[in-house]
Amino acid sequence: MTDAALDMPIIDMAVPMPGFPAHQQFVLVRLNDEGLLYAFTSIQDPDLRFLVAPPEPFFPDYAPEIENDVLAALNTKDPDRLLVMVVITAGVNETTANLLAPIIVDRDSRRAMQVVLTDGNMPVRAVMRRDY
Template sequence: MTDAWLDMPTIDMASPMAGFPAHRQFVLVRLNEQGLLYAFTSTQDPNIRFLVAPPEPFFPDYAPEIENDVLAALNTKDPDRLLVMVVITAGVEETTANLLAPIIVDRDSRRAMQVILQDSGMPVRAVMHRTA
C-alpha cells in the first residue's frame, strides 16, 4: 500500500469499532476502478484495515433502518447523506458480507460508526453475489 491514503479525508468514528478502541480515525481507500471494494484503513496503524463495500451491487434490497440516536451521534438529520458500507470477509470458497453490522458514514461531517441492527434478522455472513 502506498502512502496516498495520507492525503485522503479522515473519517472520525463516533464510537470505536468493537475490538479496536484505540482506532478512532479511518480513511476509505478505493481498491478497484468500479468503486466496489474499499479498505477502511486506520490512520493510527495502516495494518488495521477492513475490506468494505457498498451493499447495492450485491444486495439491492438491503435498506437498513438507521435509528435517530445514530443520526445524532453522526451529527446529521438527513439520512440521504449517509453512506452505508458492509464489512466483507473474503474466503477461498465464498465471500460474505456482514449485513447485521454495517458501517454508516455521514458524507458531510465525515463521522462514522458501526451499527448493530437490533431485531433486524440480518445475517452476519450473507454470501455475496454481484447482481448488476
C-alpha cells in the same frame, strides 16, 4: 500508508469499532476502479484495515433502518447523505458480507460508526453475489 491515502478525507469514529477502542480515525481507500471494494484503513495503524463495500450492487434490497441515536451520534442533518458500507470477509470458496453490523458514514461530517441493527433477521454472513 500510501501518500494517496494520506490525502484522503479522514473519517472520525463517533464510537470506536467493537474490539478496536484505540482506532479513532480511518480513511476509505478504493481498491478497484468500479468503486465496489474499499479498505477502511486505520490512520493510527495502517495494517489494521477492513474490507468493505457498498451493499447495493450485491444486496439491492438491503435498506437498514438507522435509529435516531445513530443519526445524533453522527451529527447527521440529512439521512440521505449517509454512506452505508458492509464489512466483507473474503474466503476461499465464498465471500460474505456482515449485513447485521454495517459501517455508517455521514458524508458531510465525516463521522462514522459501526451499527448493530435492531433487525435480528439480518445475517452476519450473507453470501455475496453480483448479477452482471
